[in-house]
Amino acid sequence: MAKEDSELAEEIRHYMNIGELVPDGITQPMLRRRLSEDGSKRGFILDGYPRTLRQARTLDDFAKIDAIINLIVPKWIIIERLSSRRICKNCGEVYNVRFLKPTTEGVCDKCGGELYQRNDDTVQVIEERLRVYEKQTKPLLEYYASKVPFIEFKCKDTNIPPEVAVGEILRELRSLEDH
Ligand SMILES: [Zn+2]
Numbered sequence: 001m002a003k004e005d006s007e008l009a010e011e012i013r014h015y016m017n018i019g020e021l022v023p024d025g026i027t028q029p030m031l032r033r034r035l036s037e038d039g040s041k042r043g044f045i046l047d048g049y050p051r052t053l054r055q056a057r058t059l060d061d062f063a064k065i066d067a068i069i070n071l072i073v074p075k076w077i078i079i080e081r082l083s084s085r086r087i088c089k090n091c092g093e094v095y096n097v098r099f100l101k102p103t104t105e106g107v108c109d110k111c112g113g114e115l116y117q118r119n120d121d122t123v124q125v126i127e128e129r130l131r132v133y134e135k136q137t138k139p140l141l142e143y144y145a146s147k148v149p150f151i152e153f154k155c156k157d158t159n160i161p162p163e164v165a166v167g168e169i170l171r172e173l174r175s176l177e178d179h
Pocket residue numbers: 088089090091092093108109110111112113
């Protein structure tokens with residue numbers, strides 16, 4: 001089982017490294033299994049899934065989506081943020097060489113681990129991911145428009161702290177609940 005899992009992880013990593021979507025044959029059974037576990041019974045958030053119309057249609061067969069959270073971010077901000085992201089090899093803490101610098105360059109504040117850049121966080125791969133988004137994922141906005149309430153958050157500059165975005169999204173989610 002462990003060997004199968006690590007082979008699967010390796011395969012998933014391969015698609016991420018080249019900026020392509022992980023194939024449905026891998027993601028769908030994983031997701032279906034995960035959503036049937038106890039921890040998902042009270043609710044769940046899917047981050048970056050579904051990404052294609054086909055995935056959305058299949059998802060309708062086994063999960064009910066209550067709301068879509070659409071983060072609207074200009075391309076230059078996406079490229080700037082992702083290409084300057086660094087992650088600790090040891091504890092996974094996320095830094096940003098422009099906006100959230102570690103005290104010592106290349107070293108994790110928390111554990112002293114070495115910081116690295118993900119293979120899919122280079123400008124070239126990010127641009128490819130954005131092209132894939134335009135072609136395959138953007139049509140989903142229309143697919144869900146008539147079915148599910150939308151919460152939109154527009155990110156206009158790089159200085160908006162994550163907690164401000166989260167606060168606004170939570171407020172809107174709660175107001176959906178009240179209706
Ligand atoms: Zn660390």
